Amino acid sequence: MMERLLLVLPALLACVSGALIPEPEVQIKVMEKPFICRRKTKNGDMLLVHFEGFLESNGTRFHSTYADNNNQPVWFTLGIREAIKGWDKGLKDMCAGEKRKLIVPPALAYGKEGKGKIPPESTLVFDIHLIEIRNGPRSHESFQEMDLNDDWKLSKEEVKAYLKVEFEKHGSSVNETHHEVLVESIFEKEDEDSDGFISAREFTYVHDEL
Ligand SMILES: *[C@@H]1O[C@H](CO)[C@@H](O)[C@H](O)[C@H]1NC(C)=O
Ligand SMILES: *[C@@H]1O[C@H](CO)[C@@H](O)[C@H](O)[C@H]1NC(C)=O
Ligand SMILES: [Ca+2]
Numbered sequence: 001m002m003e004r005l006l007l008v009l010p011a012l013l014a015c016v017s018g019a020l021i022p023e024p025e026v027q028i029k030v031m032e033k034p035f036i037c038r039r040k041t042k043n044g045d046m047l048l049v050h051f052e053g054f055l056e057s058n059g060t061r062f063h064s065t066y067a068d069n070n071n072q073p074v075w076f077t078l079g080i081r082e083a084i085k086g087w088d089k090g091l092k093d094m095c096a097g098e099k100r101k102l103i104v105p106p107a108l109a110y111g112k113e114g115k116g117k118i119p120p121e122s123t124l125v126f127d128i129h130l131i132e133i134r135n136g137p138r139s140h141e142s143f144q145e146m147d148l149n150d151d152w153k154l155s156k157e158e159v160k161a162y163l164k165v166e167f168e169k170h171g172s173s174v175n176e177t178h179h180e181v182l183v184e185s186i187f188e189k190e191d192e193d194s195d196g197f198i199s200a201r202e203f204t205y206v207h208d209e210l
């Protein structure tokens with residue numbers, strides 16, 4: 001009986017304190033919104049962003065993609081804790097071309113430890129310009145794009161055709177042998193029931209790497 005109680009106690013406490021202590025929030029200010037918004041960001045999307053990050057305490061800039069990254073924006077996948085929690089919370093429902101200012105409390109940034117130029121318990125301010133949104137590799141849209149004959153499963157030919165286009169998009173030359181090997185290794189991992197196709201379920205299922 002006591003053991004059981006000990007097991008549920010933490011859950012109960014979490015409920016109670018959750019009700020009393022408000023979750024830390026990201027403050028979002030929309031600075032600029034484009035006229036046309038074809039789609040808004042959602043978890044799993046890949047976002048190309050320019051950004052500058054400042055310490056709220058004294059305004060020191062700790063990073064800028066303009067100044068510190070040769071003016072190159074960076075890719076970031078939304079909703080998978082790739083950067084700080086504050087970004088996952090603060091960059092949803094955003095349009096390409098939109099500019100936002102995020103004010104991120106330490107609990108959603110680098111917390112008690114801090115990181116590099118960022119001291120412990122720092123509130124951070126980000127100016128973020130979203131340049132482009134792309135479907136993440138596991139999105140529904142990516143699957144439909146790859147499934148050329150709409151039978152809700154991906155054949156090796158379909159995966160190969162997709163890789164070819166992706167490689168060409170990024171300016172890499174296409175090496176047939178290399179692609180065969182790549183496709184085989186993808187199927188080894190993703191085709192769980194080994195029927196020679198990647199089903200929609202097998203595709204969407206997120207493996208440990210995320
Ligand atoms: C701002 O604060 C950081 C961290 O405490 C410190 O390293 C930096 O020297 C400060 N800059 C100015 C201009 O006061
Ligand atoms: C293609 O890739 C394979 C293995 O990755 C490599 O051995 C071969 O030399 C490559 N061929 C060309 C033409 O680049
Ligand atoms: Ca298919």
Ligand SMILES: [Ca+2]
Pocket residue numbers: 191192193194195196197198199202
């Ligand atoms: Ca399968």
